[in-house]
Amino acid sequence: MARLPAQIIWQWIIGGVGVWFSLVLLCGCTPPVSHLTEAQAAAAAVAIPDQDLYLLGPEDAIEISVWKEPDLTKQLVVRPDGKITYPLIGELQAAGRTVKQLQEEILKRLEKFVTDAHVTVILLKAQNYKIYVTGKVNKPGDFLTGKPVNVMQAISMAGGLTPFASPGSIMVIRTIGGKEEAFPFNYKEVARGQFLEQNRMLLPGDVVVVP
Numbered sequence: 001m002a003r004l005p006a007q008i009i010w011q012w013i014i015g016g017v018g019v020w021f022s023l024v025l026l027c028g029c030t031p032p033v034s035h036l037t038e039a040q041a042a043a044a045a046v047a048i049p050d051q052d053l054y055l056l057g058p059e060d061a062i063e064i065s066v067w068k069e070p071d072l073t074k075q076l077v078v079r080p081d082g083k084i085t086y087p088l089i090g091e092l093q094a095a096g097r098t099v100k101q102l103q104e105e106i107l108k109r110l111e112k113f114v115t116d117a118h119v120t121v122i123l124l125k126a127q128n129y130k131i132y133v134t135g136k137v138n139k140p141g142d143f144l145t146g147k148p149v150n151v152m153q154a155i156s157m158a159g160g161l162t163p164f165a166s167p168g169s170i171m172v173i174r175t176i177g178g179k180e181e182a183f184p185f186n187y188k189e190v191a192r193g194q195f196l197e198q199n200r201m202l203l204p205g206d207v208v209v210v211p
Contacts, residue, residue, distance in 0.1 A: 054099070056078055056098070057096075062102075064106060072086075089110060092105060092106070102121050126144065148201045151172060151202065165187075167188050170211070171209045172209075174206050183198075183200060185198045185200075
């Protein structure tokens with residue numbers, strides 16, 4: 001059997017290595033990673049509550065667990081009256097307290113029933129801190145912020161003003177004691193760093209109206 005010239009053999013080897021290396025690069029390439037826009041990332045960051053500061057409110061979902069006591073692990077939703085009902089201790093006030101404060105209160109009440117109880121309270125879903133932006137913004141709607149935001153932040157979450165908006169006539173509508181109050185907000189002034197007191201922190205249920 002005739003032997004092939006060494007030059008041809010080396011050409012085959014080099015060509016095969018090249019094909020193999022190309023396949024490795026093709027198969028091993030990292031798939032494209034989707035990136036949030038800056039506005040989406042900012043909105044996502046706002047939506048994550050700081051559990052050390054966030055005050056629980058109606059509709060918030062929490063989980064309470066006690067180490068080595070599976071029957072005391074419960075997922076609860078804060079009722080409209082701000083209370084929850086928990087085994088052994090009955091009703092207790094949840095609204096207006098942080099997760100840590102609620103945890104301490106449950107531990108205190110459980111002491112007479114469970115020896116050396118280790119209580120953990122976790123915020124599963126923050127439904128209470130919701131604000132609304134309506135009118136001439138790019139994305140009007142309700143926004144679950146999870147923590148306080150100011151008027152400028154709320155407008156940014158709503159995609160900013162449209163070209164037809166009246167930036168000097170924006171109003172914040174707030175219900176206090178069953179009565180509605182209106183607070184003026186001038187976007188242009190605040191954007192220039194003037195009269196910054198207008199850029200108030202919004203409360204749950206506040207409505208930002210952009211005419």
